[in-house]
Amino acid sequence: MSDKKTFVDRMPFSQQIAGFFARIGLSPRAMVIAIPTLWLLIFFLIPFVVVAKISLSEAAIARPPYLPLWEFKDGILNVTLNIGNYIFLTEDPLYYSAFIESITIAGFSTFFALLIGYPMAYMIARAPDRTRNILLMLVILPFWSSFLLRVYAWIGILKTKGLINGALMWLGIIDDPIVMMQTDFAVYVGIVYTYLPFMILPLYANLVKLDESLLEAASDLGASPFMTFLTITLPLSLPGIFAGSLLVFIPAVGEFVIPQLLGGPDTLMIGKILWNEFFSNRDWPVASAVAIAMLFVLVIPVMLLQKAQQADGEQS
Amino acid sequence: MNEQTCVIDDKPWLDARQPPFIRIKNVTKKFGDFIAVNNVSLDIYRSELFCLLGGSGCGKSTLLRMLSGFELPTSGSIEIDGQDMAGLPPHARPTNMMFQSYALFPHMNVEKNIAYGLQRDGLNRQEVKQRVQEILTLVQLQDFAKRKPSQLSGGQRQRVALARSLVKKPKVLLLDEPLAALDKKLREETQFELVNIQESLGVTFIVVTHDQEEAMTLSTRLGVMDAGEIVQIGEPREVYEYPGNRFVADFIGSVNIFDGRVIEEDTNFVIIRSEEAKIDIHVSHGVSCTPSQKVSYAIRPEKIQMCLKKPKNVKNLLKGRVNEIAYMGNLSVYQIELEGGKRVRVTQPNTIRSDEGAITWEDEVYLWWDGAAGVVLTS
Incomplete structure (x- = not known):
């Protein structure tokens, strides 16, 4: 007996812990996976179920402002599932057009971010080591200040008596200020500006892996620099393009702050609708239905993202 | 007469009248202060298989990259088939390159x-x-046309890379360590394959390698x-x-080098006194040197004779003790320690299977060689 004890004492601490979990039926691998699983369960799945539940209930002037989904009275369980909120979404063209506008704005913003971000990512990936780190820092640097503050700064730049109009009028290029604030243009500027790093970073991560000898080989085989880009660099960076585009597109669809601050009354994005339903109308069930619908609209691109990342992983 | 022209064709x-196909003239390449290629002039002829051999960092790859156009010479000129390469980007040159990493x-x-x-x-498509x-038939990859490189x-x-660089029928094919990534057995087979392909196509090959056997x-x-x-x-x-010179003697194959001084110099013989060998080395041909000049005498291990009994009437005779034996199968390498402490390498083919009567460790042995077996190096 005492022999066994000394043996256990001699075991490293980590092995003792592993032994304990093994005895209760958990392998170390399961333990490692358990933590993120638990996290997702508590902070993603449960709130999702709550929202889904509210979306199926009826609105009421009460606290909370909806009727319970089930009642247990006199030994009878009454479950009321109200899909009227979803039907309402399809009936009122407001929601439909807000979804379309959100997707359009997010789509174009993604395209512009790609157009601006690709050359930047390419330049950074091809820069000498020391410059590269500085350039990457510059891309990440805006995150060090508040997002809200940066959007407010754009108001200062874009407004009628703002920096751009001031400069143009001082130079004598225009006589009257251009109206940029509270237009879709301002929303595009805001979204592209805010989400550009999310486009650049995955593109950079992809492009920096690109083997330079492949470009040399293409050039050696008679491809002009443009042809080399088209036939080698671009197809090999597709996973990066996918990842970056989805990282911009997905949050842009649900964006609320930017259209609220920079957009005008015509800018109808789904995030703004959500806000209005929740806080102005206090119609939680409809707001929840909007949120759930939006989630399903976004599930498709999220799945695409996962596939793109997988493809990227296999390639390297 | 016929024989003479044949040799020159080969x-x-x-043949001094023969114009070179590739003319590299006074080419220098500097990276900052570092001189990678220093004033190299080199003529290469049509259908040659020319090897650039050297250790890492000797500038051989840089020279190859200047031929392909990836690097530009700091000074000097490169001509291929009478055409000056200056200002021509890689995609406009009549060269193709096979990359060390294959770059598929x-x-x-x-x-x-x-x-x-x-x-x-x-x-056109057809x-x-x-x-x-x-070309797939030539490199015997017909059945692999639809595979991705990762599935090969x-x-x-290596053969895909070769096929890709050959298919355009370049005037010059540049190969950067073409066999370095293969294992020994495959490398030996591929060497002959490469030579066969080169001979059947008649393309001029320039091969960069650090492997002297391959070269x-x-x-x-x-x-x-x-x-x-x-x-x-x-x-x-x-x-x-x-x-x-000493570098080449040492770099290509193995060699024993004795430092010495010329003590007698004639039109058809030279005698070198070597302190290391403690003998006067007799060279049976004339060497352009001056009396008492310091020289090195280089002799290959396989050109030294070795036996247990003292031979008679030989000129360059040394006595030593067997220090190490490396049995390589086809031959054995012996390291003999001379009386003065200098070590000499000798190789002997293993012509019989039994080890009876063979020279073994600590044996006293006599080494000797012919007057024409070695080389006098003055630099």
């Missing part, structure tokens, strides 16, 4: 990799297909490079048997 570098396009299958260069030239088929073995990838087997001529300069150019036998 060896155009012996990972997103294209074998067929598309090979067709890539032809498509850039705007060939012709591209035919040329790709031809190292040897197959000897492959090349019609080779250039030994050291510190950015070409130290000797010649046929493999010439470079091996008549190394021009």
Whole structure:
């Protein structure tokens, strides 16, 4: 007996812990996976179920402002599932057009971010080591200040008596200020500006892996620099393009702050609708239905993202 | 007479009237302060298989990259088939390169990799297909046309890379360590395959390698490079048997070097007194040197005779003790310690299977060689 004890004492601490979990039926691998699983369960799945539940209930002037989904009275369980909120979404063209506008704005913003971000990512990936780190820092640097503050700064730049109009009028290029604030243009500027790093970073991560000898080989085989880009660099960076585009597109669809601050009354994005339903109308069930619908609209691109990342992983 | 012209056809570098196909003239390449290639001049003839041989960092790859256009010479000129290469980007040069890493396009299958260069030239679909088929047959990869590079073995990838660089029928094919990534057995087989392909196509090959055995087997001529300069150019036998200086003698094969001083010098013999060997080395041919000049005497291990009994009437005789024996199968390498402490390498073929009566450790042995067996090096 005492022999066994000394043996256990001699075991490293980590092995003792592993032994304990093994005895209760958990392998170390399961333990490692358990933590993120638990996290997702508590902070993603449960709130999702709550929202889904509210979306199926009826609105009421009460606290909370909806009727319970089930009642247990006199030994009878009454479950009321109200899909009227979803039907309402399809009936009122407001929601439909807000979804379309959100997707359009997010789509174009993604395209512009790609157009601006690709050359930047390419330049950074091809820069000498020391410059590269500085350039990457510059891309990440805006995150060090508040997002809200940066959007407010754009108001200062874009407004009628703002920096751009001031400069143009001082130079004598225009006589009257251009109206940029509270237009879709301002929303595009805001979204592209805010989400550009999310486009650049995955593109950079992809492009920096690109083997330079492949470009040399293409050039050696008679491809002009443009042809080399088209036939080698671009197809090999597709996973990066996918990842970056989805990282911009997905949050842009649900964006609320930017259209609220920079957009005008015509800018109808789904995030703004959500806000209005929740806080102005206090119609939680409809707001929840909007949120759930939006989630399903976004599930498709999220799945695409996962596939793109997988493809990227296999390639390297 | 006939024989004479035949030799010259085979060896155009012996014929002064023969114009070189590639003319590298006073080429220097500097990276900042570092001189990678220092004033190299080199003529290479049509259909040659020329090897650039040297250790890492000797400038051989830089020279190759200047031929392909990836690097531009700091000074000097390169001419291929009478055309000056200055200002021509890689995609406009009549050269193709086989990269050390092969640089196969990972997103294209074998067929598309090979067709890539032809498509850039705007060939029609039919012709591209035919040329790709031809070259796939040549490298014996017909059955692998639809595979991606990641689904191929190292040897197959090497052949795809070769096919891709050959399919455009370049005037010059540049090969950067073409066999370095293969294992020994495959490398030996591929060497002969490479020579066969080169001979059947008649394309001029320039091969960069650090492997002297590879260079000897492959090349019609080779250039030994050291510190950015070409130290000797010649046929493999010439470079091996008549190394021009100590570096070449030491770099190509193994060699025993005795330092000494010329004590007698005549038109048809030289005598060198070597403190290391403690004998006077007799050289049976004239050497351009002056009396009492310091020289090195180089002799290959396989040219030294060795036996247990003292031989009679031999000139260059040394006595020593067997220190190490390395049995290599086909031959054995002996390390003999001379009386003065100097160690000498001797190789002997293992002509019989039994080890009876063989020379073994700690044996007293006599070494001797013929007066024409070694080389006197003055630099």
